[in-house]
Amino acid sequence: MSLPVALIATLDTKGPEVAYLRDRLAALGVPSIVIDTGILGEPVGITPDVSHADLAEFGGITLERLQHAGTRGDAVALMRGFVVDYVDRLWREGRIAGGIAIGGVGVVMGAAALHRLPLGVPKIVIAPTASGHHEFAPYVGTKDVMVLHSVVDILGLHAIATTVFDNAAAAMAGMLEHGHALPAPDPTARYVGVTMLGNTTTAVGALAERLAEHGYEAVVFHSSGVGGRSMEELAEAGHFVGVIDYTTNEIVDHLTGGIHDAGPDRLRRVGRAGIPQVVVPACVDFSVFEADAIPERHRDRPLYEHNPQYTLMRTSEDEMAQVGEIFAARLNEATADVEVIVPTEGLSIPNAPGGVFWNPDADRRFLDTVRRDLREDIPVRTVALHADDPALGRLVADAFHTLHLARETKEQTS
Numbered sequence: 001m002s003l004p005v006a007l008i009a010t011l012d013t014k015g016p017e018v019a020y021l022r023d024r025l026a027a028l029g030v031p032s033i034v035i036d037t038g039i040l041g042e043p044v045g046i047t048p049d050v051s052h053a054d055l056a057e058f059g060g061i062t063l064e065r066l067q068h069a070g071t072r073g074d075a076v077a078l079m080r081g082f083v084v085d086y087v088d089r090l091w092r093e094g095r096i097a098g099g100i101a102i103g104g105v106g107v108v109m110g111a112a113a114l115h116r117l118p119l120g121v122p123k124i125v126i127a128p129t130a131s132g133h134h135e136f137a138p139y140v141g142t143k144d145v146m147v148l149h150s151v152v153d154i155l156g157l158h159a160i161a162t163t164v165f166d167n168a169a170a171a172m173a174g175m176l177e178h179g180h181a182l183p184a185p186d187p188t189a190r191y192v193g194v195t196m197l198g199n200t201t202t203a204v205g206a207l208a209e210r211l212a213e214h215g216y217e218a219v220v221f222h223s224s225g226v227g228g229r230s231m232e233e234l235a236e237a238g239h240f241v242g243v244i245d246y247t248t249n250e251i252v253d254h255l256t257g258g259i260h261d262a263g264p265d266r267l268r269r270v271g272r273a274g275i276p277q278v279v280v281p282a283c284v285d286f287s288v289f290e291a292d293a294i295p296e297r298h299r300d301r302p303l304y305e306h307n308p309q310y311t312l313m314r315t316s317e318d319e320m321a322q323v324g325e326i327f328a329a330r331l332n333e334a335t336a337d338v339e340v341i342v343p344t345e346g347l348s349i350p351n352a353p354g355g356v357f358w359n360p361d362a363d364r365r366f367l368d369t370v371r372r373d374l375r376e377d378i379p380v381r382t383v384a385l386h387a388d389d390p391a392l393g394r395l396v397a398d399a400f401h402t403l404h405l406a407r408e409t410k411e412q413t414s
Helices: 011-027 052-058 063-067 072-092 107-114 159-178 198-213 227-236 250-256 317-331 360-373 390-413
Strands: 005-009 032-036 098-102 123-127 146-149 191-196 217-222 242-247 277-282 286-290 303-305 310-314 338-343 380-383
Touching: 005 011, 005 072, 005 107, 011 032, 011 098, 011 159, 032 052, 032 072, 052 063, 052 072, 063 072, 072 107, 098 107, 098 159, 107 123, 123 159, 146 159, 191 198, 191 227, 198 217, 198 242, 198 277, 198 390, 217 227, 227 242, 242 390, 250 286, 250 317, 277 317, 277 390, 317 360, 338 360, 338 390, 360 380, 380 390
Parallel strands: 005 032, 005 098, 098 123, 123 146, 191 217, 191 242, 242 277, 277 338, 338 380
Antiparallel strands: 286 310, 303 310
């Protein structure tokens, strides 16, 4: 029998359904720890292993105080924090092997708790809101969460619902039996974290090949607002000998409201962790929006239809200067070697002579600001190539190899 999995839900509204899922897991040899994140009502049709009162007490307050915390949103935020920390403790103490969050809107509390489980540890979110019309970030975060659309609402145990629950239980049992968590970092491995978008695929492909010639293996992340953050988390955890942050567009979307927003700490964490990096400002010349969601105030800007789903919006000249300030300020926090390489013949596919984003003056505003604000000991190299040119990818790989060799030599002689 395996360790239990955490089974997280608001049991005042989802009790019978959670009881059914608990029993299906048990039938497959998977025990569970049922955790109640309901706030106002009492569990229906099930007795939790960890009650909502237990969670409140774990968080340092009474259930009554939680229930009168202010708005419903205030209470949910508190409960989410309690269950996140509680599941984190269960994992660190070796008391669970995975987790399932089930519910409607309230499922985000359990999903947030699952985000504390390491990559490779089984995590399933079951929700009727797990559809294409809803934002998936609250369910997935930066982890490998399996998101299962329940099709029907979580209310009732008819054939449709039980089929979904049966398959979720089978998936969890299968992952526990045949899957595995991400192994601890291998000190002999030479992995390099790399960021990429469709606008830089050709260059990064050449970069990965050149890294392999130097004895490294590229681990490539899609810089979609989540990929860059995932790369930084794994870098902090020691999985990479260094980072090539080739596609840094995620700092722009945080400024402009685009969907590839990686938050306020993007481009900080690798440097703060003392990890060597080569950084390229590829794709900082645009933001990404849903095709029909360009803000009205921006619709007179140059736009580029990347595909039927996404439209790219050109970063303005003033925004390019702001992005340069952000870029420099965050890299200035680095405690290890950094090199910045700037292609001057275009930062993205539509940013080339004759292209809809071609604006050398705007790109120069970025470069001038970076040169002005960046620490003197961080070199900035300009290269007369396009961001997606394979020659630039190879050049950046060579630069990283030189940077890493210097670090290895320094470590061996110190």
